[in-house]
Amino acid sequence: QVRLVESGGGLVQSGGSLRLSCVASGFIVSLKDMGWYRQAPGKQRELVASITRGGSTDYADSVKGRFTISRDNAKNTVYLEMNSLKPEDTAVYYCNRVGVPYDSWGQGTQVTVSS
Helix, strand or coil: CCEEEECCEEEEEECCEEEEEEEEEEECCCHHCCEEEEEECCCCEEEEECCCCCCCCEECCCCCCCCEEEEEEHHHHEEEEEECCCHHEEEEEEEEEECCCCCCCCEEEEEEEEE
């Protein structure tokens, strides 16, 4: 049974940093292409960062140079390091498989950036 549990969000001032964690169970993250998605109020969910099985990473233009996705295979956990946060980064952040996301999304973690 697939389960994704995100944590690490919070309220931060513009320019601040946060580190999000996603603990997965029911599958092995290192065998999947994984990603961090976000959904802002009134907007569609978007993929902002991804990491392949081989460890290659990719980022949306809006976060490139500020966000870093990584993976700890021993902990079956995916991370998102977010620096130089902007008010437009405010959203609920989720992790899931890239391509064909699992149906069972986690609860997400709220990130709020104040100006």
